[in-house]
Amino acid sequence: MWILWALSAAIAAALVIVLTKAGLKNVDSSVAFAIQSVFILVISWGVVFFQGNLGDLKEIDNKTWMLLIAAGVATTLSSLFSFKALTMGPASYVVTMERLSLVFAIILSVIFLKEKITWQLVTGAAIMVAGAVLVALSDPKE
Template identity: 25%
Template sequence: MTAAWLPPAMMIASGSIHAIVNAILKGGKDKMAGRAMIDGSSAVLLLPATLLVPLPDGAWIWLTISAAIHCVYLYAVVRAFESSDFSAAYPIMRGTAPLITAALAIGLTGEDASVRELAGIALLGGAVCVLVMGRHIGRAGLGWALLTAAMIGCYTVTDAQGVRAVPQPASYIVWSFMFSGVAIVTMFGLLSRGRLLAGARAQWKPGLIAGALSIVTYGLALSALAMGPTAPLAALRETGMITALAISVLFLRERVTWQRGASVAGILAGAALILTR
């Protein structure tokens, strides 16, 4: 029997690592090449594991849908980061996503959520969005960030259904990276019109590191979703914004503003509501 604390702990850890992956992506010069390198290296690293896990029978359709959604999601991420500051676009993506995920999980798949959990999801999402206050983001950047959030909600609900449809979650996790890796590299390869290889070669080291971290962050998330409800667990992943804030303050020497303090307090309060039994 799974300990009650394990899925939330896995999601919180996943969120922290996810923030690092996106910071690496934002730091690269060629965002398309960087994202293709991340997802391509994840697939290559997990390729031997396809021989060790069973085929994901019962989840092929979910894997196909998920790969398509991830293509739209990552294209939107790249466009958002190209047109906006990380500190403006990322909080919108991650703060809006829990609300969309909750609506989809409850409205489409019929999952239950208590009033307390819904309040925690709303508080956590709103607290993340507070980070955007005082930061400029244009219409294009806002649009791409909101599309990203919508796709996060869609792939989270899709993958939650898929990982629960297979006998072993590891099977879905491994094949998810295979499907998405091939689809994303192909998409960005076509969009870049042949420039992808040169861009990937120039930033292969951070891309490889981020690819390995992507396996850890989304592997933890899918494993957690296999064991618990979608909406509250997905919201807990956004506690990774605290890690992002810590990096910006401790390593980038950015100021601690009242918005950041309020956001951290709100994220912690929202997480407490979700975790309280």
């Protein structure tokens, strides 16, 4: 079942890139992200409320709060950087470079979460890096 959710996330992320790039034509990237953030906030809390999980807030320990806050800061920075990059380059190129985050996530997961490293994981990460290098070396024409 996780594969279905992951593919749904990938499709949604692709839509974010394309719709954001199209919407950035006459808007500052920070303003565009702030507008989207309002909807992120409303929809996210709406889901929590609808699912009846609002009471779970009191169960969250301090360490978890700190980790979630740090992840929220990282999410915000990632989005701001991504939006700025989209104002400067073609979406297909920006997203290819941005998705090197997958390789960084693999490395950090192995180091900090002690996840198992396999030859398939290393090969997949190497292919992602090779693809990003090919895109970086190409000459995008907009």
